[in-house]
Amino acid sequence: MTRRLGTSAAIMGLLAAAFTSTAPAAGAADPLLGAPVVGQCSDMSRAELDLPSYGEPAVDCAGTHTALVTSVLTLPDGLAYDSADLTELAVGTCSDAQRQAAGASRLGVRLTAYAIGWFIPTPEQQAAGARWLRCDLVLLGGAELLPLPGTLDVGKFPYKSTVSRCLTGPDYAVTACSEKHTYRATAAIKTKARRYPSEKAWKRLGTDRCRSATTSRTYRFSWPSKVDWKVGDRALVCYTQTKK
Known part of the structure; x- marks a missing residue:
């Protein structure tokens, strides 16, 4: 799973609220109004990962950070913010950027605790003419986001425990194996x-x-969502029980 890791009804409500902005005024503005730049870092929380928009100030990438902007694109004209096409575009674009940042194949990245987040402009930015999508790379730690390592490239499998994919808790949430x-x-x-x-x-x-x-x-397994499948994720992931 990627992005919102199973969008709940509550999150869909938040998304609907974000999509009810007014149309941009004639002659308005730059479609990238308010957009971040690739390489920008954030101190994002796990709850913020599930929001439709994220507008907190950037932080110094040399310090502790939990998210990295990996791609920013201008949305095609006519693509609605509440459409399935937007979700498919976001998952496909952000997954490609995730693999590039991690230096891993489509199967290889599924063995990591890296995940994607994607965000659209705020209603106010949309009203001013903004039409962009941002992709962020994050590292899952169960109910939290873990600080991103200084070097994102995972190298060859088996990966370091700090980025390897494990499951934790009664809900088997994804976490880095160092946790x-x-x-x-x-x-x-x-x-x-x-x-x-x-x-x-x-x-x-x-x-x-x-x-x-x-x-x-005793073992477990997971599979991709329909959206992930449509953009090329065919990975069945197998999990071995551990004593940690």
Whole structure:
């Protein structure tokens, strides 16, 4: 999963509120009004990652920070902020930027705790003519965002525990393996299905494929959302139980 990691009804309400801005005035302005620049860092919280817009001041990238802007683009004319096309564009663009920043393949990045956030202009910025999308790279730590490492490139698998993907807590939230956890991602397997599998099919695939990709009697697995699938994520991720 990426971005809002399972958009809840409450978040959809926030999104709807952000989309009800007035139309920009004639002759208005720069579509990149208020947009950040690539390479800008933020001290973002996990709750802020789920908001439709983020406008807090940038912080010094040499200090502690939890988010990095990896891409900024101007939205095509006619693309509505509340459309499925925007979500698909955002997930595809931000996932590409995430892989580039991490120096990992499409499968490789699924074995990391890196995730994406994407944001649109505030209602006030939209009213002034802003039409942009920003992508941020973050590092998940369960209910929190962890500080990003100075070097984002993960190198070759197995990755350092500070960026490797693990699961924690009763809800099996993604976290870096340097934090307390109960399962560690040990394999990302490409699924060859032509269409998005049903939940039953995913469970059958996970039970079959992850049995030989894990080293514990108890194991878990996860699969991409329909949006992730549409932009090319076919990874079934297998998790081995740990004692930590």
